[in-house]
Amino acid sequence: MKQENIRNFCIIAHIDHGKSTLADRIIEKTGLLTSREMQEQVLDNMDLERERGITIKAQTVRTVYKAKDGQEYIFNLIDTPGHVDFNYEVSRALAACDGAILVVDAAQGIEAQTLANVYLALDHDLDVFPVINKIDLPSAEPQRVIDEIEDVIGIEAQDAPQISAKNGINIDEVLEQIVAKIPAPKGDPEAPLAALIFDSLYDAYKGVIVFCRIKEGTVRKGTKIRMMATGAVEEVVEVGYFGAGQFIPCDELSAGMVGYITASIKNVADTRVGDTITDNQRPCDKPLPGYKKVNPMVYCGLYPADGAKYQDLREALEKLQLNDASLQFEPETSVALGFGFRCGFLGLLHLEVIQERLEREYNLDLVTTAPGVVYKVHKTNGEVIELTNPTNMPDPSEIAYMEEPMVSAEIMVTTEYVGSIMKLCQERRGVYNGMEYIEQTRALLKYDLPLNEIIYDFFDALKSRSRGYASFDYEMKGYEKSNLCKLDILINKEEVDALSFIVFAGSAEERGRKMCEKLKAEIPRQLFEIPIQAAIGSRVIARETVKALRKDVLAKCYGGDISRKKKLLEKQKEGKKRMRQIGNVEIPQKAFMSVLKLDEE
């Protein structure tokens, strides 16, 4: 197929504006898949993704479209992850495209993620054309949204297809505009090989399958390839492209094409997203721009609820890591929780996804400690340590100062909630950076915020304080000096290492108080009174008491009650199993996560 007949594109949208549904329709309409074969949302093939309605792992599909001009076109639809945690992956997926379809909800209009994604796409020199989705909703206002797109983003939108992806309305128009508005790829098939890795996955039979966009040159079976950043060299076993849900081998991939390469690669860490693949014998001058090594932003401890499952947890993490190079872990030991792992994630969603996959796919029962960010501790002796586990915090006397990671956040909100959102940002130590009115009723608030203030429950708080209207996006900004301290929790006078966390000194007292209250609510009453204390160093800053259990007895148990009574006892026993014994005290596993939900207004 000639380059002129290839279209490499992605779909960008705010969450829930219908990205995946439109992708399904495109695949359906281009005919490689019959309606019957369509699974609901073909692209999101992980259960979890389908349940949460978000794309976590990018999927890519190649279809063939016979356009009205009589010619056949190859569409390479590159799916992008839909969450800020995976921003870097998004940027690499965009770099593999030549254009993008911007999906905007006809009722909701532009949201924070819409803007963030559009700007990202424009930064990558993609040609973007808008599509107005959900026009069959009673509350749809397509013309208002079209004007908004032109005003706010500044791209032509008057001829944007007005569609319903859900009900298959006007999808043909989208397909024609893909042909007309997205440029064909360029690149010289004879030049030295330069291919951009935008994703990879591990297959038990084929090893690592690398997803790439060929920018220059050609790759075929037998080519000795080199990953320019990691230096790994392998011989290509197979190249091919993506059918819907399957890999279809072909002879070669040349400039402009999107496809996959397998080369008996054992470790996804060798095929980092953003790296450039070149021909080892005839390398290109320099790698494609934009590669960076992504580092985990959020850390937490993961422990098996049953200590005997430690090896199982290790094996499960290793398997997940095969497909997810951004997941990091190393063994750690907690006095309270025993043997486990300190794990690094791109963000809280990434953490939750991994945690749920471990529990569901690997049937593990986990105890998760409060997530934290990576702090930089500058010690008085000049040493700088990156602190991922609060327990490792040096003695305050050895610390010169500490730094914490900051993000630049953009929050879009209807004007009536601006006040409450500003208040929230202030509570979270936000630094106001200005506000723009998108239209009369909506504003874009800009704040610099410490990452540690948004990883817990910021998103929930944002939604609840704006009745769901606020949308939010952020990017990393770097480290800033901050006055931080370690807050310890003592239960029945014993320090519980797994509950310690790093907190801004100014909020320590309030956090400590809320934490004690929360733990009081989570810890069931036991044989004796249990004091719960929050302390900085040796100074106790908050205290609550779980009163002793006075009564837990069933007055009556006769012939007809026995089965029911036994079920009650079984339930109670089950509850006890979910407890962690810390000293004499039984602490429910979920208490270790309780720090996550301190803002409950």
Place this chain on the structure above:
Amino acid sequence: MKNKKELGIYIHIPFCVHKCVYCDFLSFPASQERQKSYIDALLGEIERTASSMSDKLEKYVVTTVFFGGGTPTCIRPELIAGIMEKLRQCFDFSRQPEISIECNPGTLTEEKAKIYRECGFNRISIGLQTVNDGLLRMLKRIHTFAQFEESFALARAAGFENINIDVMSALPGQHLIDYTQGLEKVVSFSPEHISAYSLIVEEGTPLCAHPEEFPAPASEDEEREMYYATDEILKSAGYSRYEISNYSKPGFECRHNTGYWERREYLGFGIGAASLFENVRIKNISDIERYINAAGKMSVAETEEKLTLTDCMEEFMFLGLRMMSGVDCERFRECFGVEMPDVYGGPIEKNIKNKLLEEKISRESGRVTGYRLTDRGIDISNSVMADFIL
């Protein structure tokens, strides 16, 4: 046959004058005709069960019979007598079983009491609940304290020498002093047996659904105070606690209920009635319409659970621990062929350490013969018993 196994029989009479606010038993008011057709069905069930298991039943002798409800004494006494007659036809009654009937004050008459005595009842259980007429009204009980006095006298006059009185503590608006004075008054009647229950607010009862319509319930602390006071008052009056909520004069422990806790076999007849026979627990259907249509013709079991060895051991422990005599190591070995500490060493040790369980020590040999709850162990017995679920 000398070595016959003991069998308990439970008869469920689901009728009452009207429901009390705390009651979650299977009971309701019904017309005379409905009562009659239910009893006919019940006779059918008894006959069908007895004939289908006649081979097995030859090895059993009835040692206890219990008529519960509902209010068995609210239906015509001839119906009760009819059931007794049927039971005598179908089962071996040669060993002078304990035969109990539950009764509510206000539903007992001289005539009824006489008929009950004639057909063999030797124990009557009177649901007084509280001596306070105000509380009785609040609970929507059908009677006053004066009516109780009358019923008690009737029962004694008819020759009942084994009478139980049910009382309740931790009622909404009830205070410790009301309760203890009330209990003293109950003691003054000198019943052979007293069941003293803490109110359980059960789901589906008006008390649970509309707590705002009632005075505040007793706090846990108050409730425990009442519980401790019960033991104190009754002990000094010559009663001893033999189960968490049951007290009796020596030799007057309710044999039927003790059977439940010792896992003796029993057959239950009527809607919602439960049976334990050859380690199968059966529960009958609860729908009276379906029961009337089916009983006597086909099985009226709703669930049948075959108990595993583990189930049996668990039941042995948590039911046995309800009794102040506790669980006996030798009986455990006889029943299951293993030593109790081999199965339950961990939970026993833990609960002894926490002073919730104590060892029973034989006076003669000085050896540990079993385990029982301590007073503190009774307070939080669920948590102790849960440890014995395997």
